[in-house]
Amino acid sequence: MSTVAELLHANLHDVFGNRDAASRRAAIERTYAPDVTFTDPEEAVTGWDDLEAKAAALLEKAPAEFAFVDDGRPYASESRGALGWAFGPAGAPVVRGIDVITVRDGVITAVETFFAAE
Secondary structure (H helix, E strand, O other): OOOHHHHHHHHHHHHHOOOOHHHHHHHHHHHEEEEEEEEOOOOEEEOHHHHHHHHHHHHHHOOOOOEEEEOOOOEEOOOEEEEEEEEEOOOOOOEEEEEEEEEEOOEEEEEEEEEOOO
């Protein structure tokens, strides 16, 4: 069973930072509940397929040199966690945010993403 800290890492790097569609889908299926909800300032989506489409669309729009990096350390309790991140070329992020997850039975059931205020 994955820890909350491990799930935070998988959400950011194995899913949203992963440009390989096949391994991204495998990560989705082991990281999230089938009815996971993902909410960001743009929209809310539900389920593996919509989450996969969200991650793929984000990466397709971003230049190849853009990557997600941890922006601070993870914060975790038994069922919730938060991790700050930055996205952009190495050393020059163009956006920062934080993901807050809810975990049940070793998988993520909800992700809420906040973008840093400008």
